[in-house]
């Protein structure tokens with residue numbers, strides 16, 4: 001089985017081989033921001049996946065559509081359990097590349113080919129705080145949050 005890494009953004013990429021399930025845990029940790037790069041197509045999108053406060057299997061997915069890494073997100077749809085779909089509030093259609101790319105990504109998150117790279121933003125996937133410890137940068141989780149995912 002192919003291994004895939006969750007990579008920190010920036011100059012130093014982790015060299016450690018990581019299991020695909022770690023990317024899955026990161027994406028569904030609660031406050032994940034990550035970039036998916038498909039080296040075959042050249043497509044690259046930064047997504048934010050937020051968990052609903054009470055419904056633990058419901059996530060809201062937005063895509064970065066501007067240069068402001070905090071505010072320029074456009075809501076595209078929701079993950080209900082294992083299904084990703086658009087909702088009334090979605091601001092892109094299901095034909096949009098950002099929507100189709102995420103639908104494909106989340107369906108294949110445990111079997112991503114090596115040509116698909118996933119980068120975190122040096123922020124904890126669970127709480128959103130900046131990661132400082134090298135071990136945390138490698139994992140995508142702060143030292144407290146890693147115990148809870």
Ligand SMILES: [Zn+2]
Nearest residue numbers: 124127142145
């Ligand atoms: Zn955290």
